[in-house]
Amino acid sequence: MKHILYLLFFTSILSAQTTLSPKVEAIYQQMTIDEKIGQLNLITPGGTVTGEVVSKNVNEKMKNGQVGGIFGIRGAKKVRQAQQIAVDSSRLGIPLIIGMDVIHGHQTIFPIPLGLSCTWNMDLIEKTARQAAREATADGLMWTFSPMVDISRDPRWGRISEGNGEDPYLGSQIAKAMVRGYQGDDFTDPTTMLACVKHFALYGAAEGGRDYNTVDMSKVRMYNEYLPPYKAAIDAGVASVMTSFNVLDYVPASGSKFLFRDVLRDEWGFDGFVVTDYTAINEMIEHGVGNLQTVSATALNVDIDMDMVGEGFLMTLKESLEDGFVTESDINEACRRILKAKELLGLFEDPYRYFDEERASKEILSDEFRAFAREVAAESFVLLKNEDDILPLEKTGKIAVIGPLADSRRNMLGTWSVSGDHSKAVTVIEGIREVAGEGVEILYAKGSNISDDPEFARKVNAFGPEIVIDERSSAILLEEALIVANQADVIVAVVGEAADMSGESSSMANIGLQPEQLELLKALEKTGKPIIMVLYNGRPMTLNWESENMDAILDVWFGGTEGGNAVADVLFGDKVPGGRLTTSFPFHVGQIPIYYSMLNTGRPNFGETAQKFRSNYLDIPNQPLYPFGYGLSYATFDYSPMVLSDTLFSNTSDIKVNVNVKNTGDREATEVVQLYVRDVVASISRPMKELKGFQKIRLAPGEEKQVEFTIDQSMVEFYNVDLEKVSEPGLFEVMIGPDSQRLERRNAILKK
Structure with missing residues (x-):
């Protein structure tokens, strides 16, 4: 139990409890410790199974107040029956939160997320999430385990298909669009649902591209390249966060105080609830950090609120409370966060507001939705x-x-x-x-x-x-x-x-x-x-x-x-x-990981031909087969030389960058104009280029448009070795082009 005692020593009690409405507060005050722990239990009757365990005695547990949520079933009529058991047969009648993996559409399916990301169209992506939410909520669902925003640079990893590619900036824009699409701006609207950003954190960097495998990276890389999309989802107001299966600094993510207390709660101010991935608490046993009681207490002590399928919370938290390994205040706060989510959804006012069979018959797989899916x-x-x-x-x-x-x-x-x-x-x-x-x-x-x-x-x-x-x-x-x-x-x-x-x-x-x-x-x-x-x-x-x-x-x-x-x-x-x-397409698997924003080396290869004592392969090129940002069209486009409004910018001034793009083909088409920046001299080595902006424009044959970007201090900020976000004076390269390789470059200087 030394791990638990260590965590308890460093655990700080939250300064304020999650605020509930008077109605829900009154229910909370009547709850026993067993009922509070029951709210932390997420089970599946067996619909969506992504592990080896399926929940047992589901109906009995719902009647006994031992379930906070279920997932893996759908259909307004079917889900209503489950909700009715919780509301009518449990002592306090607390409604269930009901989830599902609504990943790229619900029943009207859109392209896989990696494909969706290739649209570079945030309005379109947001609309796909909005439409998915409309269908899902008509089908009895109110919570989706999406968006998945893990940065991945290893195509061997199968779940690269479920994410948005290799770039933190683009991934951040998509994360925000998806959260807005699912949640809207008013949870009283029964066509909105709670989003859940996943997998926190770094799951896409699994060694060898092998799922569930170890992740090991510096915190500088983590902050600069892998955390931004999660942070973007938090800033967009995402209601819940899911843990990841990997370790971080040799600690399983679902037991990481650094991730969930230090970063998510304290640094980012997240006040929603955290759910594990499928049996992730139980899997900490195989990571070698304790038995079920130990790992369950560890998870609670780092602010994990809901246990998906494993039931470690249900089976061990009361014993851990009696043994002094968890505090009642941490159980209380986790319970209050779950109740708050249900309150946001309006379930205490109407537990059945998401079970509209008439709306389901009109919206699901409608001609309107299918036509939009074809367009996307x-x-x-x-x-x-x-x-x-x-x-x-x-x-x-x-x-x-x-x-x-x-x-x-x-x-x-x-x-x-x-x-x-x-x-x-x-x-x-x-x-x-x-x-x-x-x-x-x-x-x-x-x-x-x-x-x-x-x-x-x-x-x-x-x-x-x-x-x-x-x-x-x-x-x-x-x-x-x-x-x-x-x-x-x-x-x-x-x-x-x-x-x-x-x-x-x-x-x-x-x-x-x-x-x-x-x-x-x-x-x-x-x-x-x-x-x-x-x-x-x-x-x-x-x-x-x-x-x-x-x-x-x-x-x-x-x-x-x-x-x-x-x-x-x-x-x-x-x-x-x-x-x-x-995502970059590798020339050969031996290049992996391959991505456009690599750091330079002390001995870079300046061309495509291999050179002795330079960083290259003898048998294959360094470059990918197809680079990040690449794609052809049925039209062709000409870029004018870029024009900078100035070559100096500071904390209080910025630079306008303009380029004219002309459709020189004979068909109307879209072009994605991409802006990259390189910090040439800094206190730490910086990527050779980083995406900092893009605009998708539509041009008729012969039409020319001016595209303008604004470069300000935020575009050149980064986390230094002390994990401080800084912008340092120096020389920067500004690059514009149709992809990450075909770029025009100009210099600018940050003056402080």
């Missing part, structure tokens, strides 16, 4: 290659649609689409047939399996048959594809990952196409027919051969319910691709 998906796609402007396709002739994902409805929604109905999704070939019209003859062949390996398929298919190994042999599938390809004018090859080859517990060492698919592409390439590769993926992939040999590559991530229609919209030019990468 098209905007998320990133055109990686378009040799000789082969895209967009004409709506004439014969098109061969080939590949294991061309007609795979099961894989269209992507990972973490827990409430999505795959049968409602539109496949790529369905979308192409609808959009192409009668003037195009569409031919189809599967061509290959996603994978021929039954053991690999078994692992991927944990949630259902995503990799289905055809009864026909690989040779027959390939032969059928070649027959179809040779009849066509152009080939659309739809390849990539199955939906759950990325996501939680889906780390991959090989992040290229599976061998069977690469063999298919190589055979198709030998036909001499032009090939457009449509790529389904939940992570950056290694695509060296594909980049060399495909005529066009369109990265469509997992586009969601309307993804198939959106793919067709872009292929035929009804929509112009405007997505830009938010």
Whole structure:
């Protein structure tokens, strides 16, 4: 118990209790210690399962006041029944908070979050969260375990699909947009729900890209590069925070006083509630820091309020109170935070306000919502290659649609689409047939399996048959594809990952196409027919051969319910691709981690050719295959030289940076104008460039717009070795361009 005593010694009692309304305060005053502990217990009847444990005796526990919330079930009628048990059968009738993983849409599914981030469109992203909240709250839900804002620079990590990429600035803007979308500005509106930012903290930096693995980094890097998106969500008013599975400074995150007392509560002033991830308290036992009683007391003592599924709080906190390892005031405060969240949601006034079956029938998967999902998906796609402007396709002739994902409805929604109905999704070939019209003859062949390996398929298919190994042999599938390809004018090859080859517990060492698919592409390439590769993926992939040999590559991530229609919209030019990468695509897995904002070295490589005694590889380049911010369009854009209003700025003055951007193509299109800054000389080594602003603009053919950015002191602030936020005088480079590599540079000086 020495760990508990140590924590208790350093635990400071909060200066003020969470304030409750008189009505809720009166209920709280009647609560026994068992009922208070019961409010800290979050259980699942088994709907959304992301661990090995499912709660037992759920109804009995709700009747006994041993449950504060449930998750994993949905449906206004079904969830009403659970709420009724808590309200009508427990002693005090305290309503439940009911959650669900609403990650990229509820039943109308949007692109995976990594795809959404590639829109660089904060209004659009906020609207996706708003629409998801409307559907979810009509389905009996009031709390979402989203947004996930973990910075990740390792595409081997499966959950990179669930986040916003590698950059803290862009990730921060998306975090704020998602929180605003879910929560709105008025919780009395029953179409709003509580958001939960996760995973606090640093989960995306797991060593080796292996899920749940160790994280180890300096606090300087943590503050400058990994914490900003969480802080942005806190500043946006997020109601709850979820812990992460990894360790920090060798301490499991769910027991970290530094994270939850020092940073979250004291430094950032967060007054909402903290929930663990799935059985995260119990998993501290495997980390080697104590038994269930010890780790449960540790979690409470660092301000963890709610225990997801593990029930360590329920089973041990009363004993720990009697033993003096926790204080009653900490149990009280955790309980009050949970009650406050329920009060915010209006549950004490009307426990059933989220169970509107009539609204559910009108809103869920409505034509309006599906049309918006189609629009969002098209905007998320990133055109990686378009040799000789082969895209967009004409709506004439014969098109061969080939590949294991061309007609795979099961894989269209992507990972973490827990409430999505795959049968409602539109496949790529369905979308192409609808959009192409009668003037195009569409031919189809599967061509290959996603994978021929039954053991690999078994692992991927944990949630259902995503990799289905055809009864026909690989040779027959390939032969059928070649027959179809040779009849066509152009080939659309739809390849990539199955939906759950990325996501939680889906780390991959090989992040290229599976061998069977690469063999298919190589055979198709030998036909001499032009090939457009449509790529389904939940992570950056290694695509060296594909980049060399495909005529066009369109990265469509997992586009969601309307993804198939959106793919067709872009292929035929009804929509112009405007997505830009938010993660660097490695040339080789040996480069990982690879990201644009690396520090310089004492022996940098100044070119692309390897040099002896410089920081480079002998066998591969330093540069990524596709850099952060990259993406092509059906239009072309010219940038004028940038103009700085001054070369000096200070605490009280700033610099205006202007650049003119002209659409030199023949189609209306969007461009993402990106601003980067480099601190050339500082007290610590600083990144070679950092994103500090962006604007997404739409230009008609021949149209020119002036884009202006303001550079002020906040853009050059950073945390120094003492974790003080400072801005130091010196020389800065200002850079503007269409991605993190194609940049014009100018110097500016901060004068204090």
